[in-house]
Amino acid sequence: MRIKSCMEINVSNLASNYQLLKEICPNNEALFMVKANAYGHGMVPIVKFAYFELGIKEFGCASIGEALRLREEIPNGEFEVYVFSDVNLDLQEAADIYLNNRIIPVLSNESNLKYFLEQEDFRFFPLCLKFNTGMNRLGLRLDRVDEVVKLIKASGRNSIYHLMSHFSSSSLSMIKNKRNLAQKENWRELKSQLTAAGIEIDKSSLANSGAIEQKVGLEETHIRPGLMMYGPTSLLPQYSHLSCWQGKLISRLETTFINSFKVDRGTPIGYGATPCPTDGVVGIFALGYGDGFSTRYQNVHLRHGSEVGQIVGRVNMDMGQILFNNQSLEIKNGERFVVWDQEGENFSNICLESKTIPYEVFIHLTERIPKIYRQ
Ligand SMILES: Cc1ncc(COP(=O)(O)O)c(C=O)c1O
Structure with missing residues:
Protein backbone atom coordinates (compact mmCIF):
# COMPACT_ATOMS: atom_id res chain seq x y z
CA MET A 1 0.00 0.00 0.00
CA ARG A 2 1.33 3.46 -0.86
CA ILE A 3 1.68 6.04 1.91
CA LYS A 4 1.89 9.31 0.01
CA SER A 5 -0.11 8.38 -3.06
CA CYS A 6 -3.85 8.10 -2.79
CA MET A 7 -7.17 8.33 -4.53
CA GLU A 8 -9.13 10.87 -2.54
CA ILE A 9 -12.87 10.60 -3.01
CA ASN A 10 -14.91 13.64 -2.22
CA VAL A 11 -18.40 12.41 -1.53
CA SER A 12 -19.76 15.97 -1.55
CA ASN A 13 -19.10 15.91 -5.28
CA LEU A 14 -21.12 12.71 -5.54
CA ALA A 15 -23.91 14.57 -3.74
CA SER A 16 -23.68 17.54 -6.09
CA ASN A 17 -23.57 15.24 -9.14
CA TYR A 18 -26.71 13.55 -7.89
CA GLN A 19 -28.35 16.93 -7.32
CA LEU A 20 -27.49 17.90 -10.92
CA LEU A 21 -28.89 14.59 -12.13
CA LYS A 22 -32.15 15.25 -10.27
CA GLU A 23 -32.37 18.62 -12.00
CA ILE A 24 -32.12 16.87 -15.39
CA CYS A 25 -34.61 14.16 -14.50
CA PRO A 26 -36.67 15.11 -11.47
CA ASN A 27 -39.27 12.42 -12.13
CA ASN A 28 -37.05 9.37 -12.50
CA GLU A 29 -35.80 7.05 -9.80
CA ALA A 30 -32.10 6.23 -10.11
CA LEU A 31 -30.79 2.70 -10.27
CA PHE A 32 -27.18 3.61 -9.58
CA MET A 33 -24.63 1.34 -11.28
CA VAL A 34 -21.93 0.42 -8.77
CA LYS A 35 -20.47 -2.65 -10.43
CA ALA A 36 -16.69 -3.15 -10.69
CA ASN A 37 -16.19 -1.71 -7.22
CA ALA A 38 -18.25 1.39 -8.05
CA TYR A 39 -16.20 1.96 -11.18
CA GLY A 40 -13.05 1.73 -9.07
CA HIS A 41 -14.23 4.15 -6.35
CA GLY A 42 -14.99 1.58 -3.63
CA MET A 43 -18.44 0.01 -3.81
CA VAL A 44 -19.32 -0.27 -0.12
CA PRO A 45 -18.53 3.31 0.98
CA ILE A 46 -20.09 4.71 -2.21
CA VAL A 47 -23.31 2.74 -1.69
CA LYS A 48 -23.41 3.64 2.01
CA PHE A 49 -23.20 7.32 1.15
CA ALA A 50 -25.61 7.07 -1.78
CA TYR A 51 -28.20 5.20 0.28
CA PHE A 52 -27.95 6.82 3.71
CA GLU A 53 -27.09 10.38 2.65
CA LEU A 54 -28.59 10.74 -0.83
CA GLY A 55 -31.55 8.41 -0.46
CA ILE A 56 -30.79 6.34 -3.56
CA LYS A 57 -32.60 3.03 -3.14
CA GLU A 58 -31.55 0.85 -6.07
CA PHE A 59 -28.12 -0.34 -7.09
CA GLY A 60 -26.75 -2.32 -10.02
CA CYS A 61 -23.95 -4.91 -9.84
CA ALA A 62 -22.53 -7.19 -12.51
CA SER A 63 -22.00 -10.27 -10.36
CA ILE A 64 -23.73 -12.04 -7.53
CA GLY A 65 -20.58 -11.72 -5.40
CA GLU A 66 -20.71 -7.92 -5.65
CA ALA A 67 -24.39 -7.91 -4.70
CA LEU A 68 -23.87 -10.26 -1.77
CA ARG A 69 -21.04 -8.09 -0.49
CA LEU A 70 -23.43 -5.13 -0.38
CA ARG A 71 -25.96 -7.15 1.59
CA GLU A 72 -23.31 -8.45 4.01
CA GLU A 73 -21.50 -5.17 4.57
CA ILE A 74 -24.60 -2.98 4.72
CA PRO A 75 -27.01 -5.29 6.56
CA ASN A 76 -29.34 -2.46 7.58
CA GLY A 77 -29.68 -1.18 3.99
CA GLU A 78 -33.21 -1.62 2.71
CA PHE A 79 -32.24 -0.97 -0.88
CA GLU A 80 -32.70 -3.12 -3.94
CA VAL A 81 -29.74 -4.77 -5.63
CA TYR A 82 -29.80 -6.06 -9.19
CA VAL A 83 -27.29 -8.45 -10.79
CA PHE A 84 -26.97 -7.64 -14.46
CA SER A 85 -24.66 -9.99 -16.30
CA ASP A 86 -22.98 -12.80 -14.37
CA VAL A 87 -26.31 -14.17 -13.18
CA ASN A 88 -25.53 -17.93 -12.80
CA LEU A 89 -29.10 -18.80 -11.96
CA ASP A 90 -28.47 -22.42 -12.96
CA LEU A 91 -26.37 -22.96 -9.81
CA GLN A 92 -28.44 -23.92 -6.78
CA GLU A 93 -26.10 -21.96 -4.46
CA ALA A 94 -26.65 -18.87 -6.58
CA ALA A 95 -30.42 -19.32 -6.62
CA ASP A 96 -30.33 -19.57 -2.81
CA ILE A 97 -28.28 -16.39 -2.54
CA TYR A 98 -30.81 -14.45 -4.63
CA LEU A 99 -33.71 -15.79 -2.60
CA ASN A 100 -32.20 -15.43 0.84
CA ASN A 101 -30.83 -11.93 0.26
CA ARG A 102 -33.47 -10.44 -2.02
CA ILE A 103 -30.98 -9.84 -4.78
CA ILE A 104 -32.78 -9.43 -8.09
CA PRO A 105 -31.32 -11.29 -11.08
CA VAL A 106 -31.78 -9.45 -14.37
CA LEU A 107 -33.01 -12.23 -16.65
CA SER A 108 -31.74 -11.86 -20.15
CA ASN A 109 -32.14 -15.28 -21.70
CA GLU A 110 -34.97 -17.76 -21.98
CA SER A 111 -33.29 -20.55 -20.05
CA ASN A 112 -32.86 -18.31 -16.99
CA LEU A 113 -36.40 -17.05 -17.44
CA LYS A 114 -37.83 -20.60 -17.59
CA TYR A 115 -35.84 -21.69 -14.56
CA PHE A 116 -36.98 -18.62 -12.61
CA LEU A 117 -40.65 -19.04 -13.51
CA GLU A 118 -40.70 -22.76 -12.84
CA GLN A 119 -39.16 -22.59 -9.37
CA GLU A 120 -41.78 -22.43 -6.66
CA ASP A 121 -39.30 -20.53 -4.46
CA PHE A 122 -39.20 -17.64 -6.93
CA ARG A 123 -43.00 -17.48 -7.21
CA PHE A 124 -43.33 -14.13 -5.44
CA PHE A 125 -39.88 -12.83 -6.38
CA PRO A 126 -39.57 -9.69 -8.56
CA LEU A 127 -39.41 -10.56 -12.26
CA CYS A 128 -36.86 -8.37 -14.01
CA LEU A 129 -36.35 -8.79 -17.75
CA LYS A 130 -33.78 -7.29 -20.06
CA PHE A 131 -34.47 -7.32 -23.79
CA ASN A 132 -31.98 -6.96 -26.60
CA THR A 133 -33.16 -3.97 -28.63
CA GLY A 134 -29.92 -3.74 -30.62
CA MET A 135 -26.92 -3.99 -28.30
CA ASN A 136 -26.54 -7.63 -29.40
CA ARG A 137 -24.78 -8.79 -26.29
CA LEU A 138 -27.23 -10.11 -23.70
CA GLY A 139 -30.98 -9.79 -23.73
CA LEU A 140 -34.17 -11.62 -24.56
CA ARG A 141 -34.88 -11.62 -28.28
CA LEU A 142 -37.45 -9.31 -29.77
CA ASP A 143 -38.67 -12.05 -32.11
CA ARG A 144 -39.50 -14.16 -29.02
CA VAL A 145 -41.77 -11.69 -27.22
CA ASP A 146 -44.82 -13.91 -27.78
CA GLU A 147 -43.00 -16.88 -26.28
CA VAL A 148 -41.87 -14.79 -23.29
CA VAL A 149 -45.44 -13.63 -22.74
CA LYS A 150 -46.65 -17.26 -22.84
CA LEU A 151 -44.05 -18.29 -20.28
CA ILE A 152 -44.97 -15.42 -17.97
CA LYS A 153 -48.69 -16.15 -18.20
CA ALA A 154 -48.21 -19.91 -17.80
CA SER A 155 -46.51 -19.20 -14.48
CA GLY A 156 -49.60 -17.37 -13.26
CA ARG A 157 -48.08 -13.89 -13.47
CA ASN A 158 -49.34 -10.95 -15.47
CA SER A 159 -46.69 -8.35 -14.75
CA ILE A 160 -43.00 -7.56 -15.08
CA TYR A 161 -41.47 -5.89 -12.06
CA HIS A 162 -38.75 -4.11 -14.05
CA LEU A 163 -38.34 -4.08 -17.82
CA MET A 164 -34.97 -3.00 -19.18
CA SER A 165 -32.91 -2.58 -22.29
CA HIS A 166 -29.51 -1.01 -22.90
CA PHE A 167 -28.16 1.30 -25.61
CA SER A 168 -25.10 0.27 -27.57
CA SER A 169 -24.18 3.77 -28.76
CA SER A 170 -25.26 6.37 -26.23
CA SER A 171 -21.80 7.97 -26.34
CA LEU A 172 -22.84 9.13 -29.85
CA SER A 173 -25.82 11.27 -30.84
CA MET A 174 -29.10 9.92 -29.50
CA ILE A 175 -31.01 12.00 -32.04
CA LYS A 176 -29.12 11.24 -35.24
CA ASN A 177 -27.35 7.93 -34.81
CA LYS A 178 -29.25 5.24 -36.68
CA ARG A 179 -28.57 2.50 -34.15
CA ASN A 180 -29.92 4.66 -31.33
CA LEU A 181 -33.00 5.54 -33.35
CA ALA A 182 -33.58 1.85 -34.14
CA GLN A 183 -33.16 0.87 -30.49
CA LYS A 184 -35.62 3.53 -29.34
CA GLU A 185 -38.14 2.30 -31.90
CA ASN A 186 -37.60 -1.36 -30.91
CA TRP A 187 -38.12 -0.45 -27.27
CA ARG A 188 -41.34 1.42 -28.01
CA GLU A 189 -42.60 -1.54 -30.04
CA LEU A 190 -41.60 -4.01 -27.30
CA LYS A 191 -43.53 -2.11 -24.64
CA SER A 192 -46.62 -1.85 -26.78
CA GLN A 193 -46.49 -5.58 -27.60
CA LEU A 194 -46.23 -6.50 -23.93
CA THR A 195 -48.99 -4.13 -22.93
CA ALA A 196 -51.25 -5.37 -25.75
CA ALA A 197 -50.67 -8.91 -24.49
CA GLY A 198 -51.97 -7.87 -21.08
CA ILE A 199 -48.61 -7.77 -19.29
CA GLU A 200 -48.25 -4.91 -16.84
CA ILE A 201 -44.91 -3.18 -16.54
CA ASP A 202 -44.33 -1.85 -13.04
CA LYS A 203 -40.95 -0.21 -13.63
CA SER A 204 -38.91 0.36 -16.74
CA SER A 205 -35.47 1.74 -17.55
CA LEU A 206 -33.50 2.34 -20.70
CA ALA A 207 -31.12 5.25 -20.17
CA ASN A 208 -27.52 5.01 -19.05
CA SER A 209 -25.29 8.08 -18.70
CA GLY A 210 -24.93 8.92 -22.39
CA ALA A 211 -28.69 8.84 -22.93
CA ILE A 212 -29.45 10.75 -19.72
CA GLU A 213 -26.93 13.43 -20.70
CA GLN A 214 -28.91 13.85 -23.91
CA LYS A 215 -32.25 13.69 -22.05
CA VAL A 216 -33.32 10.48 -23.75
CA GLY A 217 -35.19 7.67 -22.02
CA LEU A 218 -36.56 9.93 -19.30
CA GLU A 219 -40.17 8.91 -19.90
CA GLU A 220 -39.43 5.60 -18.14
CA THR A 221 -39.86 5.28 -14.37
CA HIS A 222 -36.12 4.70 -13.87
CA ILE A 223 -32.71 5.71 -15.18
CA ARG A 224 -29.51 3.70 -14.76
CA PRO A 225 -26.62 6.16 -14.39
CA GLY A 226 -23.10 4.87 -13.94
CA LEU A 227 -20.17 6.93 -15.18
CA MET A 228 -21.79 10.36 -14.88
CA MET A 229 -22.26 9.92 -11.13
CA TYR A 230 -18.47 9.62 -10.78
CA GLY A 231 -18.03 12.86 -12.76
CA PRO A 232 -17.11 12.44 -16.41
CA THR A 233 -19.32 12.70 -19.43
CA SER A 234 -19.65 9.45 -21.31
CA LEU A 235 -20.03 11.13 -24.69
CA LEU A 236 -17.15 10.90 -27.11
CA PRO A 237 -15.28 14.23 -27.44
CA GLN A 238 -16.76 14.96 -30.88
CA TYR A 239 -20.28 14.70 -29.38
CA SER A 240 -19.62 16.41 -26.07
CA HIS A 241 -21.57 19.51 -27.22
CA LEU A 242 -24.72 17.32 -27.14
CA SER A 243 -24.31 16.64 -23.43
CA CYS A 244 -25.94 18.77 -20.75
CA TRP A 245 -23.74 17.15 -18.09
CA GLN A 246 -21.72 19.48 -15.84
CA GLY A 247 -20.68 16.91 -13.24
CA LYS A 248 -17.44 17.10 -11.26
CA LEU A 249 -14.99 14.26 -10.82
CA ILE A 250 -15.53 12.81 -7.38
CA GLN A 342 -12.10 17.56 -9.85
C1 LIG B 1 -27.22 -2.56 -18.19
C2 LIG B 1 -26.46 -1.33 -17.83
N1 LIG B 1 -27.14 -0.23 -17.49
C3 LIG B 1 -26.51 0.91 -17.15
C4 LIG B 1 -25.13 0.99 -17.18
C5 LIG B 1 -24.47 2.30 -16.83
O1 LIG B 1 -23.76 2.79 -17.92
P1 LIG B 1 -22.97 4.16 -17.84
O2 LIG B 1 -21.84 3.94 -16.91
O3 LIG B 1 -22.54 4.41 -19.24
O4 LIG B 1 -23.94 5.16 -17.32
C6 LIG B 1 -24.39 -0.12 -17.52
C7 LIG B 1 -22.93 -0.06 -17.55
O5 LIG B 1 -22.23 -0.63 -18.31
C8 LIG B 1 -25.07 -1.32 -17.87
O6 LIG B 1 -24.40 -2.44 -18.22
Missing part, protein backbone atom coordinates in the same frame (compact mmCIF):
# COMPACT_ATOMS: atom_id res chain seq x y z
CA SER A 251 -11.95 11.56 -7.23
CA ARG A 252 -8.52 13.09 -7.04
CA LEU A 253 -5.43 11.01 -7.70
CA GLU A 254 -2.27 12.26 -6.11
CA THR A 255 1.27 11.05 -5.66
CA THR A 256 4.70 12.53 -4.97
CA PHE A 257 7.90 13.09 -6.85
CA ILE A 258 10.64 10.79 -5.60
CA ASN A 259 13.47 12.16 -7.76
CA SER A 260 14.13 14.83 -10.37
CA PHE A 261 17.06 15.88 -12.56
CA LYS A 262 17.96 18.10 -15.47
CA VAL A 263 18.16 16.46 -18.88
CA ASP A 264 19.29 17.41 -22.33
CA ARG A 265 17.43 16.47 -25.44
CA GLY A 266 18.28 12.83 -26.21
CA THR A 267 19.02 11.77 -22.61
CA PRO A 268 17.77 8.17 -22.33
CA ILE A 269 15.11 7.58 -19.68
CA GLY A 270 14.09 4.34 -17.92
CA TYR A 271 13.30 0.94 -19.42
CA GLY A 272 13.74 1.01 -23.16
CA ALA A 273 16.03 4.07 -22.79
CA THR A 274 13.58 6.43 -24.48
CA PRO A 275 15.42 9.61 -25.51
CA CYS A 276 14.00 12.85 -24.07
CA PRO A 277 12.43 14.87 -26.90
CA THR A 278 13.61 18.22 -25.42
CA ASP A 279 15.89 19.70 -22.79
CA GLY A 280 14.17 20.05 -19.45
CA VAL A 281 13.64 18.56 -16.02
CA VAL A 282 12.42 15.02 -15.48
CA GLY A 283 10.34 14.28 -12.38
CA ILE A 284 10.06 10.66 -11.28
CA PHE A 285 6.74 10.05 -9.55
CA ALA A 286 5.58 7.15 -7.41
CA LEU A 287 2.89 5.63 -9.62
CA GLY A 288 3.30 2.89 -12.18
CA TYR A 289 1.25 0.26 -13.84
CA GLY A 290 1.32 -1.71 -10.57
CA ASP A 291 -0.94 1.08 -9.29
CA GLY A 292 -3.02 1.20 -12.45
CA PHE A 293 -1.11 4.05 -14.09
CA SER A 294 -0.95 2.36 -17.47
CA THR A 295 1.92 2.13 -19.93
CA ARG A 296 -0.62 3.56 -22.37
CA TYR A 297 -0.21 6.94 -20.66
CA GLN A 298 3.24 7.41 -22.21
CA ASN A 299 3.34 10.82 -24.00
CA VAL A 300 0.21 12.12 -22.22
CA HIS A 301 0.40 15.79 -21.13
CA LEU A 302 -0.29 16.56 -17.48
CA ARG A 303 -0.41 19.89 -15.71
CA HIS A 304 1.62 20.40 -12.55
CA GLY A 305 0.92 23.88 -11.17
CA SER A 306 1.66 26.35 -13.95
CA GLU A 307 3.76 23.85 -15.95
CA VAL A 308 2.55 21.24 -18.40
CA GLY A 309 4.77 18.19 -18.74
CA GLN A 310 4.68 15.06 -20.83
CA ILE A 311 5.00 11.46 -19.63
CA VAL A 312 8.30 10.40 -21.09
CA GLY A 313 9.54 6.86 -21.64
CA ARG A 314 7.79 3.70 -20.66
CA VAL A 315 5.75 3.82 -17.46
CA ASN A 316 7.08 1.02 -15.27
CA MET A 317 5.59 -1.05 -12.50
CA ASP A 318 6.30 1.33 -9.63
CA MET A 319 7.01 4.73 -11.12
CA GLY A 320 6.58 7.01 -14.08
CA GLN A 321 8.54 9.90 -15.55
CA ILE A 322 7.32 13.30 -16.61
CA LEU A 323 9.40 15.79 -18.61
CA PHE A 324 8.94 19.54 -18.21
CA ASN A 325 10.75 21.45 -20.92
CA ASN A 326 11.90 24.16 -18.52
CA GLN A 327 15.40 23.54 -17.21
CA SER A 328 15.05 26.08 -14.44
CA LEU A 329 12.08 24.25 -12.90
CA GLU A 330 12.77 22.97 -9.40
CA ILE A 331 11.03 19.82 -8.25
CA LYS A 332 11.70 18.79 -4.66
CA ASN A 333 11.74 15.20 -3.48
CA GLY A 334 8.43 14.60 -1.74
CA GLU A 335 6.66 17.36 -3.70
CA ARG A 336 3.00 16.55 -4.25
CA PHE A 337 1.89 15.73 -7.79
CA VAL A 338 -1.85 15.84 -8.42
CA VAL A 339 -2.38 13.51 -11.36
CA TRP A 340 -6.03 14.53 -11.63
CA ASP A 341 -8.48 16.52 -9.59
CA GLU A 343 -11.32 20.17 -12.51
CA GLY A 344 -10.71 17.25 -14.81
CA GLU A 345 -8.11 18.78 -17.17
CA ASN A 346 -5.47 16.12 -16.57
CA PHE A 347 -8.09 13.36 -16.47
CA SER A 348 -9.44 14.40 -19.88
CA ASN A 349 -5.92 14.51 -21.29
CA ILE A 350 -5.23 11.00 -20.05
CA CYS A 351 -8.38 9.69 -21.71
CA LEU A 352 -7.96 11.62 -24.95
CA GLU A 353 -4.24 11.24 -25.52
CA SER A 354 -4.00 7.61 -24.44
CA LYS A 355 -7.28 6.74 -26.16
CA THR A 356 -8.54 5.11 -22.97
CA ILE A 357 -12.18 5.44 -21.96
CA PRO A 358 -12.77 7.10 -18.56
CA TYR A 359 -14.38 3.91 -17.25
CA GLU A 360 -11.11 2.07 -17.76
CA VAL A 361 -8.87 4.80 -16.34
CA PHE A 362 -10.79 4.59 -13.03
CA ILE A 363 -11.08 0.84 -12.96
CA HIS A 364 -7.38 0.32 -13.68
CA LEU A 365 -6.42 1.73 -10.26
CA THR A 366 -5.22 -1.06 -8.01
CA GLU A 367 -5.39 -1.70 -4.29
CA ARG A 368 -1.88 -0.33 -3.82
CA ILE A 369 -3.48 3.12 -4.00
CA PRO A 370 -5.36 3.75 -0.76
CA LYS A 371 -8.79 5.34 -1.08
CA ILE A 372 -9.58 8.17 1.30
CA TYR A 373 -13.14 9.41 1.60
CA ARG A 374 -13.78 13.06 2.42
CA GLN A 375 -16.84 15.23 2.63
